[in-house]
Structure formats: structure tokens, C-alpha cells
């Protein structure tokens with residue numbers, strides 16, 4: 001399974017195509033639209049998300065709520081397009097005066113503005129902003145919802161919560177669904193009520209200072225069987241695929257599997273998860289520092305992936321930059337913007353990881369049809385139980 005997205009931040013619509021999704025899956029549209037809502041929300045987001053009301057419009061690949069195995073394509077319309085349709089018209093309109101006066105030439109340090117302007121030989125940073133904007137991630141969440149629907153057939157559930165915003169963080173060892181349900185109730189997707197309040201205050205303080213924040217979120221996945229991924233080639237390792245998928249989310253600057261960061265300062269005896277066996281559980285571990293992956297393959301424990309997000313580059317105070325035409329010093333572009341988007345990023349993280357896992361399930365259990373996949377899966381689970 002793979003997906004492609006197209007569309008600009010203030011264009012008419014964003015568009016997604018999921019290729020190679022199996023036939024026979026029941027698609028719950030309310031579930032998908034609710035996932036889109038989860039991405040839109042979160043304390044610290046800007047005005048834009050209040051304008052939009054993201055809803056999926058299916059173009060192909062589904063009949064009477066059931067997937068056909070053909071490419072699933074869909075649109076999500078931008079309400080804000082109404083305010084931009086002249087400036088961003090695909091056709092050449094005669095509005096040269098407006099265009100010239102509105103050209104953006106003061107790149108934001110930390111955004112794609114400078115590198116995109118140079119690479120694509122633009123004369124207006126607007127052309128960079130429109131595609132480099134994280135608005136595109138709405139398609140990832142839609143595609144990820146399809147992946148989640150497939151994973152749930154195999155009792156695999158993907159959860160996330162926010163662990164750190166600014167200076168405040170929670171330290172969690174026991175990843176369970178209750179934690180996720182608490183996070184769902186929090187505006188910052190943090191399961192601890194007191195820390196949630198501190199995080200919100202931190203966001204308010206940053207906004208007052210014309211500043212922004214980043215943070216850290218963790219995705220954990222329950223119900224994965226041992227045996228997804230492979231050590232046989234570098235690009236088949238499931239940890240590598242997950243790191244790629246999560247790192248592709250705008251502003252994510254580090255990805256950690258399990259206790260990967262502290263592993264560097266641990267000893268072998270202290271770090272590695274010893275293996276136990278009993279008749280009821282089969283093989284099991286008492287710790288999960290590996291985060292559910294050993295040798296590029298899932299080991300049957302919970303998958304635990306954390307991601308570190310840098311602060312939002314658009315600040316209302318602005319940073320020093322250079323005007324790309326005049327070469328004079330200027331303050332960086334101040335556009336309507338989020339102050340903190342870690343809660344939304346955690347939902348996007350769930351989606352990206354779901355897409356990798358759904359593809360891994362197809363690789364192991366078949367790509368064509370859900371019932372066939374499930375039969376192969378049952379057979380494999382039977383094998384695992386009888387090792």
C-alpha cells in the first residue's frame with residue numbers, strides 16, 4: 001500500500017490516492033471524518049483550523065461502503081480557497097498589480113521558504129508556502145484512517161499522546177488504552193490533567209511573547225504479532241520504515257524507538273529486554289526498552305515510537321532575515337499561524353505509523369483481499385501459539 005497527495009494550502013482542495021488497498025474492507029466514513037477533526041484540533045492552533053471543516057469526498061475505489069481493491073481517491077476541500085482564488089488561480093488572470101505588491105521575499109528561518117525559493121527558481125515565497133505547509137498532512141490522516149481500519153481487522157490499535165510541550169513533560173512507562181482515553185480528553189492530548197494545564201499556560205506565554213513551541217509525542221501500538229519487517233535488506237527493516245514515515249512529518253527532527261535515546265548511555269545487562277515464557281502468555285518480556293522491534297522485525301511487544309518536533313517557524317515577533325531581492329535586513333514573514341502543533345502532529349504520527357504497519361501486514365498476509373489476509377493471519381497466529 002502506498003499513497004500520494006497533491007494540493008496547495010489555500011488551493012481549491014487537497015487530493016489523495018491510496019494504491020493497493022485490499023478489497024473487502026468496510027469503510028466507516030464517520031470514523032475517517034472524526035480522525036480529520038482530531039488533526040484539526042488542539043490548543044495552540046491558529047485561526048486557519050477554525051475556518052476549515054475537513055470532510056472526505058470519495059472519488060473512487062469504494063462501492064456501497066466496501067473497498068474494491070482499485071485505487072481509492074478522495075478530495076478534501078479548502079474553505080479558505082474562496083479568499084485566495086484570484087491570487088492562486090491556476091489560470092493566468094490579469095491581476096499583476098496585486099501579485100507584485102504581495103510578493104513575499106522575507107524567508108522564515110526554520111521553514112522551507114529559503115531552500116524552496118532557491119531550488120525552484122521562484123520570485124515569490126508564496127509558491128513555496130503553498131505546498132510546504134503542513135496543511136498537506138490532512139491527506140496523510142485520511143490515508144492513515146484507511147490503514148487504521150485495516151489494522152483493526154487484526155485487533156491492532158494505534159494510540160498516541162503528547163509527552164512534552166516547551167518545558168513541561170510527563171514520564172510514562174505503562175502504555176495502555178486508558179492513557180490514550182485521558183489524552184483524548186485533553187486540549188493538548190496529554191493524559192495528565194495538571195501537566196496539561198501547565199502546557200496550555202506555556203503555549204499562552206509563548207503566544208504573548210510572539211514566540212512558538214515544539215515538543216514530543218509518543219505513538220504506541222497494541223496487538224502487533226511478532227514477525228513484521230525483515231533484517232534481510234536495509235530498506236525492509238520496519239524500524240527504518242517507521243523512522244522514515246515519522247521523520248517525513250513537517251517539523252519532526254528526531255524519532256526514537258522505545259528507549260532508543262537512553263540506550264546509548266546504558267549497558268547491555270541494563271537495557272535489553274530479557275525473554276520469559278509461560279503456558280498462558282507464551283514468550284513475553286518484563287520490560288520493553290526495544291519498543292517492540294528487534295533486528296528490524298516486530299517482536300510481539302507494544303510498538304513504542306516517540307517524535308521530537310521543533311518550534312513552529314512563523315513567529316509573530318519575527319526573526320532576522322534577508323529580503324531575497326533587496327538583500328536588506330528584514331523581519332521574517334508573519335503569517336496567520338499555529339503557536340504549537342504538537343497535539344495535531346501526534347495524530348499525524350498515528351497515521352504515518354498505521355500506513356507503514358498496514359503495508360507490513362499486506363506484505364506478510366497478502367495484498368488483495370481482507371478475508372484472504374485474515375485467513376493467512378489466523379494460520380500464522382496458530383503457528384506462533386504452537387512454537
Ligand SMILES: Cc1cc2nc3c(=O)[nH]c(=O)nc-3n(C[C@H](O)[C@H](O)[C@H](O)COP(=O)(O)O)c2cc1C
Nearest residue numbers: 110111134250251252312313314337338341344345
Ligand atoms: C500539524 C502541523 C501544523 C503546523 N503549523 C504550522 C504553522 O501554522 N506555521 C508554521 O510556520 N509552521 C507550521 N508547522 C511546521 C512547518 O510545517 C515546518 O516547520 C516546516 O515544514 C519546516 O519543517 P522541516 O524543516 O521539518 O521541513 C506545522 C507542522 C505541523 C506538523
